Amino acid sequence: MSQVRVHNFSISLDGFGTGEGIALDAPFGHAGERLHEWMFATRFWRSMVGQPGGSAGVDDAFAERHEPGIGAEIMGRGKFSASTGPWEQVGTEEEWRGWWGPNPPFHTPVFVLTHHTRPPIEMEGGTVFHFVDASPQDALALAREAAGDRDVRVGGGATIVRDFLAAGLIDTAHIVQVPLLLGRGVRLWDGLETLDEHYAIEAVSSPSGVTHLTLTRRATDDS
Amino acid sequence: MSQVRVHNFSISLDGFGTGEGIALDAPFGHAGERLHEWMFATRFWRSMVGQPGGSAGVDDAFAERHEPGIGAEIMGRGKFSASTGPWEQVGTEEEWRGWWGPNPPFHTPVFVLTHHTRPPIEMEGGTVFHFVDASPQDALALAREAAGDRDVRVGGGATIVRDFLAAGLIDTAHIVQVPLLLGRGVRLWDGLETLDEHYAIEAVSSPSGVTHLTLTRRATDDS
Numbered sequence: 001m002s003q004v005r006v007h008n009f010s011i012s013l014d015g016f017g018t019g020e021g022i023a024l025d026a027p028f029g030h031a032g033e034r035l036h037e038w039m040f041a042t043r044f045w046r047s048m049v050g051q052p053g054g055s056a057g058v059d060d061a062f063a064e065r066h067e068p069g070i071g072a073e074i075m076g077r078g079k080f081s082a083s084t085g086p087w088e089q090v091g092t093e094e095e096w097r098g099w100w101g102p103n104p105p106f107h108t109p110v111f112v113l114t115h116h117t118r119p120p121i122e123m124e125g126g127t128v129f130h131f132v133d134a135s136p137q138d139a140l141a142l143a144r145e146a147a148g149d150r151d152v153r154v155g156g157g158a159t160i161v162r163d164f165l166a167a168g169l170i171d172t173a174h175i176v177q178v179p180l181l182l183g184r185g186v187r188l189w190d191g192l193e194t195l196d197e198h199y200a201i202e203a204v205s206s207p208s209g210v211t212h213l214t215l216t217r218r219a220t221d222d223s
Numbered sequence: 224m225s226q227v228r229v230h231n232f233s234i235s236l237d238g239f240g241t242g243e244g245i246a247l248d249a250p251f252g253h254a255g256e257r258l259h260e261w262m263f264a265t266r267f268w269r270s271m272v273g274q275p276g277g278s279a280g281v282d283d284a285f286a287e288r289h290e291p292g293i294g295a296e297i298m299g300r301g302k303f304s305a306s307t308g309p310w311e312q313v314g315t316e317e318e319w320r321g322w323w324g325p326n327p328p329f330h331t332p333v334f335v336l337t338h339h340t341r342p343p344i345e346m347e348g349g350t351v352f353h354f355v356d357a358s359p360q361d362a363l364a365l366a367r368e369a370a371g372d373r374d375v376r377v378g379g380g381a382t383i384v385r386d387f388l389a390a391g392l393i394d395t396a397h398i399v400q401v402p403l404l405l406g407r408g409v410r411l412w413d414g415l416e417t418l419d420e421h422y423a424i425e426a427v428s429s430p431s432g433v434t435h436l437t438l439t440r441r442a443t444d445d446s
Contacts, residue, residue: 013412013419013424013436014238014412014413014415015237015238015412177426179419179424179425179426179436180419180424181412181415181416181417181418181419182416183414183415183416183417184416189236189237189238189404190237191406192237192404192406193404193405193406193407194404194406195404196236196402196403196404201236201402201403201432202402202432203400203402203428203432203433203434204428205426205427205428205434209424209425209426210426211426211428211434213236213402
């Protein structure tokens with residue numbers, strides 16, 4: 001069966017996956033880009049944005065696993081858009097089509113969880129945004145069907161990763177703890193008491209300063 | 224000037240320094256001993272409790288720094304006792320004298336922060352518990368005077384470490400992140416936004432599974 005994976009999901013030392021004050025010019029709120037600087041320095045990232053160089057060590061080894069074998073992504077409305085509530089601009093020239101430009105880096109179907117459904121948006125490069133109002137289980141069933149024998153990535157934000165972890169739907173999660181304190185925003189770990197009973201948790205610190213946490217669902221839960 | 228140090232302060236992945244339900248038979252509430260098992264396995268700990276063996280690696284290297292050069296400790300009421308409010312048993316045979324038996328492992332003056340002052344308690348081995356109702360700054364002044372040219376340890380719990388960090392009174396803090404999720408209890412990191420601007424934060428993961436975080440006050444704050 002295909003796997004359900006989380007990759008490169010960055011949190012602060014105090015557990016926030018995003019800051020406060022999300023806006024068009026601040027996709028991570030007051031966190032700015034600080035949660036992701038570790039990734040920008042990797043060869044994986046620099047190659048993706050067409051730049052030479054970049055680190056090839058443990059940060060890169062983890063980061064590049066984001067891509068291979070993925071056939072669909074599930075994300076929250078908050079990862080797709082700074083807006084909430086009904087979509088005002090559907091069908092207009094100002095229609096919001098995500099943060100990623102005309103050719104988003106997904107290249108697969110992407111299922112955006114929202115209570116406000118709308119027609120799908122087909123982008124260049126194979127990315128198609130589908131807007132679904134569904135439980136984690138039902139969203140995963142849709143994504144699995146779209147992914148075929150490939151895996152499903154749960155892309156965030158914090159609320160979505162938390163909900164899928166709480167529901168036991170994630171097989172492996174790569175969480176990157178960045179040594180800064182945000183103080184406010186959306187917490188990843190809330191309400192996940194005893195998660196370690198269901199997941200083995202490995203920590204490996206990087207010379208860059210971040211700590212890579214890998215959560216692997218315990219075999220006894222596979223029954 | 225003598226340093227103000229935190230050692231071996233364990234937290235869960237979700238940032239709790241202690242669980243819920245603190246009681247006489249549960250000093251860390253529902254966390255039980257799980258936050259401290261990494262330490263029980265070290266040579267430092269086993270030697271202290273009169274047992275042979277124990278690991279001598281990175282966990283031990285950090286753990287043993289708890290002792291040398293310390294001339295006084297500051298702790299919260301919650302580290303000294305499971306009770307809150309007025310002391311009911313002062314002067315009786317049932318008088319609470321801490322969790323540590325007749326010869327506590329401090330061997331220095333210990334300043335217990337409480338709104339309910341009481342006479343000091345002199346224990347075997349050099350530990351004297353003083354009960355003071357004071358601000359972090361004033362408590363530190365008392366502890367520094369008692370410590371002479373030696374350092375002051377801030378011993379916890381989470382509220383005390385947090386308050387002293389927020390006040391900028393800590394020079395170095397060793398925080399041990401244990402890969403388990405408590406879900407509830409007392410959080411260490413709350414209200415410490417921008418702490419990383421004042422402290423360099425190093426993370427090193429141990430084969431035991433824990434991650435040692437070392438906070439070192441940045442030199443620019445020494446002015």
